[in-house]
Amino acid sequence: MRAGAFLARPATAAVVLAASLTMGCAATAPVPRPSAAPGGQATAPSPAALTAAGDFGPTDVAWVELMIPMDELALRMLALVPDKSPDPDMKRLAARISTAHRTELVKLRQLLLRSGVPETNPHQGHNMPGMVTPEELGAIGRTSGAAFDRLVTEHLREHLMQSVVVAQGEQRSGTSEDTRTLAAAMEKTRSSQLADLDRLAG
Template identity: 35%
Template sequence: MFTNRSLVQRITSAAAAGAGALVLLTACGGGGDAPMSGHAAPATGGAAATPTGTQPGASFNDADVMFAQMMIPHHRQAVEMAELAESRAKDPEVKELAAKIKAAQDPEIATMRGWLEEWGRPAPTGTEGMADMGHGMPGMMSPEDMGMLGKASGAAFDKRFTQMMIAHHKGAIEMARTEQQQGADPEAKELARTIESSQQAEVEQMQKILDRL
């Protein structure tokens, strides 16, 4: 027969042992952050939600990848248009703006290609190959548009270039805003902010050029 004191001691010891086992089970089981057997641990009510399309442990999501894959050929086409202006434009401000566009967008193309390589995602290889990837790009010029620009010169080139680049920039601004809303990578979102602000200022400048041409 146990005394009351002995019984209390046994109950206390059993409770302590149970608690210890629970702590050990938690440490070895689903209580840690690391997923088990290749599956992510279930989210708890207080856990922050993972951005859509973000891989566990990654700083980027599907919106970041699409932004880079779309903006690279979009920028490349703007550079092609700017290069035509070097020999075909007549207006000094158009020539100067075209050089500024090329100087800004060439390095951005290299930056975005670097991201895609780091993320293990394919980089586009041409301005017209995006349809194969299922992406649509607002503001992108057709081959016919580019052909007509390439045949123009002087004042006619200046006007056509300005009209086309305004539409092109507006498309880039739209994509940049989407990245800021849906992207996860801080550097990609920062580049999107830069693209939006710089190209919006250039749209306003080109509209003034177009008004006087």
């Protein structure tokens, strides 16, 4: 699959993620809301975000709370690759991305701890763009061979693309310097991973 072949859903999903990042996720199916203030600052932050400590603002907390489950579920998908993919290059790429995600998760959890916000998953059960759902994991797990690689490539591309979108939103609207720094590093890493995935899929 070429790089542009899976862009239709993420183009809309980018709007949804931007809204959920700055507005909080208040429904089982996130809906874009046009009420965010100019510059992407939140006009209705989640109650948890309002209690954040230090320089952590609503956008910082929303980004960390979103990225943790996104990475956790992506790791569950990537864990299937060694046994199910017939492609050695796919296996190597999945291993590299998994290692990077695990490193990022340590830093994300440290930031959440420093923010003072309870470690909960406000996106539990939500079908968020870029987040592999348990149902999708089940469908991926029931395939193998080339069909498995195609599904993983599609979901991984969407995950990486949306990670870039929300990392950019955090850099624009976040108030925590450490969180914005991590977002910048993750944007760079995910963009590189996307390029690697596109070369593999091409």
